[in-house]
Amino acid sequence: MPSKLCPAPDSRCPSLLASQMPFFSHPLQHHSWKGHTSQLIVSGSDSTAVLRALHPVTTYHLRVIAENAIGKSRPSGIINVTTQVEAPSGPPRELTVHPTGDQSLKVTWKVSSYF
Numbered sequence: 001m002p003s004k005l006c007p008a009p010d011s012r013c014p015s016l017l018a019s020q021m022p023f024f025s026h027p028l029q030h031h032s033w034k035g036h037t038s039q040l041i042v043s044g045s046d047s048t049a050v051l052r053a054l055h056p057v058t059t060y061h062l063r064v065i066a067e068n069a070i071g072k073s074r075p076s077g078i079i080n081v082t083t084q085v086e087a088p089s090g091p092p093r094e095l096t097v098h099p100t101g102d103q104s105l106k107v108t109w110k111v112s113s114y115f
Contacts, residue, residue: 029075030062044068056086088112 026042028049042049044067054060059082066073090112100106 025067027065027067027072028062029065030060032058032060034058054083056083058083 025044026046026049028040028042028051029037030040030051031037032055034055040049040051042064051060051062059080061078061080063075063078065075088111092109092111095107095109098106
């Protein structure tokens, strides 16, 4: 027996209406193990985003949700990713050089902090 078809999307046929609705946004949620949670709202026509101002050497847990006028989807699966180590914040400090022989030098310095 054929299923009932709706002639046009309207309130009597919500599944057809929902399937034809464009996505308005994709909230991208990210949470770090340090307890910081944020959400970036991405346009419904986009499928990429760049997260900025993250902390170095920090694991983030990310997921995406689709959203339109009808409501929100279930969240995607969670993806875990760790940001890279950042460059040192400054140059080595207190550089000193002492001769140790007629063909050698001893060079010493203090390392700048990394964060």
